[in-house]
Amino acid sequence: MTQPGHAGGQHRQDTPSHEADPPPEPRPATLLEQMGGIGGLVSSVIPVIVFVLVNPLVGLQPAIWTALGSAIVVGGWRVIRREPLQPAVSGVLGVAICAFIAYQTGEARGFFLYGIWYSLVAGIAFAISMVVRWPLVGVIWSGLNGSGFGWRAHRRARLGYDVATMVWAVFFFARFGVQHWLYSAEETIWLGVTRLLMGLPLTAVALLVTIWAVRRANRLTAPA
Secondary structure, eight states: OOOHHHHHHHHHHHSOOGGGSOOOOOOOOSHHHHTTHHHHHHHTTHHHHHHHHHHHHHOHHHHHHHHHHHHHHHHHHHHHTTOOHHHHHHHHHHHHHHHHHHHHHTOGGGGGHHHHHHHHHHHHHHHHHHHTTOOHHHHHHHHHHTOOSGGGGOHHHHHHHHHHHHHHHHHHHHHHHHHHHHHHTTOHHHHHHHHHHTTHHHHHHHHHHHHHHHHHHHHHHSOO
């Protein structure tokens, strides 16, 4: 006759333990990680630097292919290191678009045309989102981490996202204004220099404001 204790022990052996469950996949915890981290931001300017340096030396077409090749190498390196794939793919695709426009126009300044008009469109989108009370910084962050849009019911939380969205809008409009003026003046070298100077530094400032807005919103909405 089987003893109750023995039966219970057998049941515990047959039941899979909680420790056997596979751990959940880690998700990026910060906005910077969602964008590919510091490495993703730095690697995004490498093709621009290559293009600016190579174009005056050997001409437009070698500069186009060199910039595109550097983007592919950087993207491949990030994939090998098992870093987020989306920033790597976006980087290669963005450089490919810039290179295609430069090739079609036959002018080195065409390499920067996509970024110029992208800044204008992005600035308008960020500005409109504040008017309709759906600040894009909050919308994008909520979409990335799936936290929902409960912050919209909190005026102070939404105000923080408004401030961050306004900063991004101002920076995008500033990039468009300065770079469009240089494009019209056919200042290709200064276009590249300005692209770099108004790239990482302004992005870093906007990210700091965004981090402040996200933490502020999380703190204000936590009790609810």
